[in-house]
Amino acid sequence: MEKQLHVELMKYTPVPIEIIATAARLCYSASDIHQLLENMSGEKGEKLLVKLMEMGHESPLEHAVFTFGIEGISRACTHQLVRHRIASYSQQSQRYVEEKEFDYIIPPSIAGDKELKQKYITTMEELGNLYKDMGSKIPIEDARYILPNGCETKIIVTMNARSLKNFFMRRVCLRAQWEIRRMAIEMLRLCKAASPLLFKNMGAPCTSTKICPEGAMSCGKWKAIPGAKIMYKGEILSKEEIEDKDK
Amino acid sequence: MEKQLHVELMKYTPVPIEIIATAARLCYSASDIHQLLENMSGEKGEKLLVKLMEMGHESPLEHAVFTFGIEGISRACTHQLVRHRIASYSQQSQRYVEEKEFDYIIPPSIAGDKELKQKYITTMEELGNLYKDMGSKIPIEDARYILPNGCETKIIVTMNARSLKNFFMRRVCLRAQWEIRRMAIEMLRLCKAASPLLFKNMGAPCTSTKICPEGAMSCGKWKAIPGAKIMYKGEILSKEEIEDKDK
Amino acid sequence: MEKQLHVELMKYTPVPIEIIATAARLCYSASDIHQLLENMSGEKGEKLLVKLMEMGHESPLEHAVFTFGIEGISRACTHQLVRHRIASYSQQSQRYVEEKEFDYIIPPSIAGDKELKQKYITTMEELGNLYKDMGSKIPIEDARYILPNGCETKIIVTMNARSLKNFFMRRVCLRAQWEIRRMAIEMLRLCKAASPLLFKNMGAPCTSTKICPEGAMSCGKWKAIPGAKIMYKGEILSKEEIEDKDK
């Protein structure tokens, strides 16, 4: 059965800005930690956070940690996800959990073509039946070798805000693969709901650092962002400068 | 002025056992994450945690994260602490923060010898004065080259429960240096107050894994722990076996 | 087409024991590094290494680094592999590389059953054809959603000797999944050829630390290893002790 993406923000460091601002302030202050924490609990902490983000002083972001429950994603997607090493993962195992329901993800390019979609669904169902069949003769951990990349999986992910910043830069970008991008956008939406200021400028590089690193591969979105530039063959160019080059 | 150790558990993942048990369960279950979380919120989660710890299935522990504010420790101590790489640190900088008060730590072996203690305090005060003096001529970041290892510092530390388990094994052990050990014991006390079951068996290897890895260097405490063994020249020996060898 | 596992040790730190022994010695010596290095180049370095391994002093192992080229493994296998975070990976991308040949891995349990094997190969070929078909209409990164877990991939992996020690403990063990285990055994074989002493006792926990952590799930092999014990419900037991319990 087709499965839709579902992301939940399960747990996170309470009042994350407070601890980030306190940690950042500690580096430059002789005060007691307790005193700093009180001081940084309201607007003052928020002001410091804005400054930190502008200066690119990222290490204090690590003290705020977020845990997501993610369902309705394919194994193709999690194989990319778990390459992010500054994170913790617990994933449903295909060695131990039998795929009884056999849920799967349908890529939009397939969903949009009636004929292809029908072929895709039929194939998934046939593979599901073959899997069950094989599973009666051999261990499910071997039967799964015929299961497709599109097969649904579930995963719990914990990342700190610094690692999330990097994750969003790589995966919210239009150049990322559509499924991990859709998931990253949903994670970012939940983060922004939990702490709007902390995640305000997080996202693709064009919004996050105002530099598109994609060069000739760029989608061009950066041109619409005030002050944004592009990295092109080792140079940082403005909209005007790159248009000059193109002439 | 002499400064005493002060550790505070500033923030931690709310209801840590719940998320750990849910993550552990997910690996072996076809259920929805939400459903698992509800299921694991009470006694059931606690039972699963006990089983996890017995089996040494440690990765789900990473989803529970703890942030400490630590004061009244020496730079000798933090130089050891920051060697633990699966952690996040924000530390008071001697480049930017002037040591006006000039607080310091006194090792017990010095505190216990009246004459030595007096000598130590006088030296600290002289160094404090010299530092201030130099600081009026050169940058404080250079004046600090005469500041001693015993100089007080403050640090904020974030570690997940798996990294803490390893930290406690290395640093609660009697073979650890006294100051980092004292600090680790205090961190463990606060963790146990926050989540008694999660940290129940954490501590030195003799309590945590029931194997003392210290061989000929062992303090011998393991002999008093029922079922504990020792790693001795690559062999795991019981109290009786090692006594046989000693004969 | 069926593809066989092929592992190559592409690069590694020259004379690894030399640097490991020097690093270990430095912690406890006032000598110059250069002098230590000379001293540790022959038999002396080897003796120190043996001692280190016995004492479980593992951090110096990190200075020796090994890079493997691995082919003929399935995506099911690499999804497990890349979960090891203290390592570096470069993997053939299914987003960009078209699976023209469509190679795949056949699990032994399938290869051993003539009928199943035929069914498996036919399915793989059908999926390969469907993939090519779809790839003419939609991006290959979407067509790959029907590609099976058994699909062949190539990966370059770099790990240091400490991370390898942990990797071998988890993956050479009989309880590991057969494919990653076969690969880990081959990696270990190549490591032993490059530096016999360094990797001498590496492998499953029963040989590496002489403690089987698998409890009731244990394969029982540890019983044949002189001095080995088992972790059973939080206790370390000898062969005799567990047999007493079983009565």
Add this chain to the structure above:
Amino acid sequence: MEKQLHVELMKYTPVPIEIIATAARLCYSASDIHQLLENMSGEKGEKLLVKLMEMGHESPLEHAVFTFGIEGISRACTHQLVRHRIASYSQQSQRYVEEKEFDYIIPPSIAGDKELKQKYITTMEELGNLYKDMGSKIPIEDARYILPNGCETKIIVTMNARSLKNFFMRRVCLRAQWEIRRMAIEMLRLCKAASPLLFKNMGAPCTSTKICPEGAMSCGKWKAIPGAKIMYKGEILSKEEIEDKDK
């Protein structure tokens, strides 16, 4: 006695560009690893490396690893160094190694002032004598609490080329503390001697990414680098743009 900085490149991945280029190429190619390695051994590998660096595709850099032996640095310096977590360290221990010679580092600002320098050296000698004195009554691990930050230490450091790139960006910059900067510059010099092309553009951000992130704190050097820009209050500005702002 005063000690001078001495850095040695002890070991590194042989022909590092070859493995980096092969790993990078593998992601986008259907070829065998062996074939790619042969292909990438000469000029072709170098060309690909240049392209990688321009595109900011950094992960293949991790397969090349470098080990340094470093002497003649202060504990103030190593306390900063070991904060870089994607690295391996083995350091001379003040718990176990008696500081018999008592060597130390003299900051240039002190060396340049005759009177200060004399005071500094006298203080160091007095502390050295007091340390020896205390060491006869209490453990050296406690006597060291009076040892100054300027005390010499030795350390062996292993980092991969990606982590080195980040290290050089943070520590070769003029805003870094002078001692770790001097050390980083020396490490970079040795790296460039070993593999000129790989480390060609590594260094401070103004040369490495052509963006100075220091904003109002910038040393201004970026203005002399063709095409370089500055990050100023969240904006990327050219020399001309910032001069306009200043008006």
